[in-house]
Amino acid sequence: MSQASNKVFANGWMAAVYLFLYLPIITLVVFSFNDSKLVTVWSHASTRWYSALMQDSDLLSAVFLSLKIAFLSALMSVFFGTFTAFALNRYTRFRGRTLLSSMSTTPLVMPDVIVGLSLLLMLVSLQHWLGYPQRGLFTILLGHALLGTAYAAVVVTSRLKEMDGKLDEAAMDLGAKPLQVFTLVTFPLLIPALVSAFLLTFTLSFDDVVLSSFLSGPGYNTMPMVIFSRARLGLNPTINAVATVTITVVTIAVIASSFYTSHIERKRKREMAFAYSDANN
Amino acid sequence: MATAPKPQTDSKATTKEVLLRVEGVTKIYDGTVKAVDDVSLTVNKGEIFGLLGGSGCGKSTLLRMMAGFEKPTKGKIFLDNQDITDLPSYQRPINMMFQSYALFPHLSVWENVAFGLKRDNMPKDEIAKRVEAMLTLAQLNKYAQRKPHQLSGGQQQRVALARSLAKRPKLLLLDEPLGALDKKLRETTQLELVNIIEEVGVTCVLVTHDQEEAMTMASRIAVMSEGYFLQVGEPDVIYETPNSRQVADFIGNVNMFEGEVVVDEPDHIIVKCDECTHYVGHGFTGNKGMAVGVALRPEKIMLSKERPTGEYNWAEGVVTEIVYFGDHTTYHLKTTNGHVIKAQEINNTRDLSCGLTWGDHAYMHWNDLAMIVLTH
Incomplete structure (x- = not known):
């Protein structure tokens, strides 16, 4: 009896958690196909707001700006994050390494508001003294790359740590110069970590609103900024439509990537089993 | 002396x-x-x-x-x-074969072996020839296109060897x-x-x-x-x-007896220990009265139930432990003053040869040249 009731409780608990996670998203998707102008009242199905989205040049340009910033800042983050990870893990020990290594991750725990504010203060005074940079795309990019670098460094560091340091030595032992060791051995093995660091920092930048608000200038509104400002004026179902498009794209990407990794893993297991049965013959 | x-x-x-x-x-x-x-x-x-x-x-x-x-x-x-x-x-x-092999996981067996040769800018056809020769040597030709994770431990070991030998x-x-x-x-x-x-x-x-x-x-x-x-x-x-x-103890099993040299002759010495008296059939660099260690390997000790006739090179004890290894058996014997001596007997018949069991009283004996006298 108690086992059965345990099971009911466990299943109910799980259902509640998943409802809590997905009900808002499902509601949003459903209401993006609602004909009514009121977000909370269902009238009948239509794709009216999707057509409206196509006409909404402000929102569309914000989406493209966000994509552009996310792409570029993710590239920058991975680039600088990789360097940081290397400096902190592969160099011989140097004085203050522990301090530097914990300092490199402060942006992760520092509230975005403070990071944004301090960056803004720095940029304003820079502009005052040098007349450069104008706030806009470049400054948002800078802020996102700053945050992203810290995240990318963490991802690459964990991969570097689990990677066999002996591989570098083996390459060197076989005559590879330090640069060749990187291009021929370390880099190819780091690619999976670089891809996941890219995806992580891309999403981080894509949904950031705090840093962007501090660092953007006139005419540079990212998608989250537009959604946020419109939400304050009363919700418009066009927002639901753009959100649904985003969710669809993200879902497809996530499913595809998890299918791909599980495929690779299964193939590897099959091959290993084959190799061992082969070795015994 | x-x-x-x-x-x-x-x-x-x-x-x-x-x-x-x-x-x-x-x-x-x-x-x-x-x-x-x-x-x-x-x-x-x-x-x-x-x-x-x-x-x-x-x-x-x-x-x-x-x-x-x-x-x-x-x-x-x-x-x-x-x-x-x-x-x-x-x-x-100089090339090294690493403990965990350190094979490049993203390269095939062939490419792993060729890695070092390519760094030397060797002509392509020569690389191919050398790699083939190495794979033949390590009996890996069948596996040339496999990745390291597709190989068993023994095969990986051979790839590591082939790779480290490829550059001669x-x-x-x-x-x-x-x-x-x-x-x-x-x-x-x-x-x-x-x-x-x-x-x-x-x-x-x-x-x-x-x-x-x-x-x-x-x-x-x-x-x-x-x-x-x-x-x-x-x-x-x-x-x-x-x-x-230290060396005697590190390499193999050894029984250590601590004692004192009581007779020092050119062709033999006698060392008096707690458990027994050793007659060592060769001289040593030292002098009478010196404290020395006598090391005796377990396989050099013979066991019997009868008391040996001689004056030296035997001890008695009670069997406290019998460790059966299949090909040989190690007996632990405790002497009257509490020292444990290990003796190893080869099981050259299918019944346990000396017929000793736990608690039996037994004698151990060994010959004049079985032990090593250690001064430090």
């Missing part, structure tokens, strides 16, 4: 051509930790030299300095009379070459490995913590502890003529 039989260490070595010479090498980590302490050694051409010791004895650090991954704090390393102390590892004609190094370093294999596979692989090394004729330095591995593979062994060499010599010399209690 008689002298003990001296282990012949470097008498043969001088007649051969020296390939590697390590001179007074010291490695200090973080300014205080002495990993290797003023070590000197020579390795001759064609020799397999074993560095044997427990973990943290400095054997791996010494090997890494030969490979060029670490720089000695002090001392020099010469290869073929050329000073290589400051040469980076990628310029040394002057010196091959082996870091615990069989450490990752299970016991059964070890024995066959060990012989394969030695055969391949002998076929190629490459000089080797082998690092291991496994004395059996060192004994069977190496032509000379250096026993290391706390950064320096305790003894260097052929495997049988190390086993039968250890120069200290």
Whole structure:
């Protein structure tokens, strides 16, 4: 009896958690196909707001700006994050390494508001003294790359740590110069970590609103900024439509990537089993 | 005064051509930790030299300095009379077979073996020829296109060997070459490995913590502890003529008797111990009244139920433990004053030969030349 009731409780608990996670998203998707102008009242199905989205040049340009910033800042983050990870893990020990290594991750725990504010203060005074940079795309990019670098460094560091340091030595032992060791051995093995660091920092930048608000200038509104400002004026179902498009794209990407990794893993297991049965013959 | 039989260490070595010479090498980590302490050694051409010791004895650090991954704090390393102390590892004609093999997981077996050759900008057709030859040598032709994770442990080990031999190094370093294999596979692989090394004729330095591995593979062994060499010599010399209690204890099993020299003659000495009196059939460098250790290997002790007739070289005890290994059995006998002596009997018949069981009273005896007298 108690086992059965345990099971009911466990299943109910799980259902509640998943409802809590997905009900808002499902509601949003459903209401993006609602004909009514009121977000909370269902009238009948239509794709009216999707057509409206196509006409909404402000929102569309914000989406493209966000994509552009996310792409570029993710590239920058991975680039600088990789360097940081290397400096902190592969160099011989140097004085203050522990301090530097914990300092490199402060942006992760520092509230975005403070990071944004301090960056803004720095940029304003820079502009005052040098007349450069104008706030806009470049400054948002800078802020996102700053945050992203810290995240990318963490991802690459964990991969570097689990990677066999002996591989570098083996390459060197076989005559590879330090640069060749990187291009021929370390880099190819780091690619999976670089891809996941890219995806992580891309999403981080894509949904950031705090840093962007501090660092953007006139005419540079990212998608989250537009959604946020419109939400304050009363919700418009066009927002639901753009959100649904985003969710669809993200879902497809996530499913595809998890299918791909599980495929690779299964193939590897099959091959290993084959190799061992082969070795015994 | 008689002298003990001296282990012949470097008498043969001088007649051969020296390939590697390590001179007074010291490695200090973080300014205080002495990993290797003023070590000197020579390795001759064609020799397999074993560095044997427990973990943290400095054997791996010494090997890494030969490979060029670490720089000695002090001392020099010469290869073929050329000073290589400051040469980076990628310029040394030395290759290493790593403990966990360190095969490149993203490259096929073929590409792994070719890796070193490509770094030398060897012509493509020559690389192909060399790789094929190496794969044939290691019996890996069937697996050329596989990735390392598609191979079994023994196959991976052979790839690692083929890769480290491909560049025809002057010196091959082996870091615990069989450490990752299970016991059964070890024995066959060990012989394969030695055969391949002998076929190629490459000089080797082998690092291991496994004395059996060192004994069977190496032509000379250096026993290391706390950064320096305790003894260097052929495997049988190390086993039968250890120069200290530490070496005797580290290599194989040993019963140690502590006693005092009561008779010192040119052809024999007599050592009085708590458990028994030893008549040692050779002289020793020392004098009467000296405190010495007498080391006696368990397999050199014979067991019987009857009391031996002689005056020396026997002891009595009660069987407290019988450890059956299949091919041999080790008996633990407790003497009246509480010492435990181990005796090892070969099971050369199918019934347990001496018919002893727990609690039996038994006599142990051994001959005049079975023990080693140790002064330090």
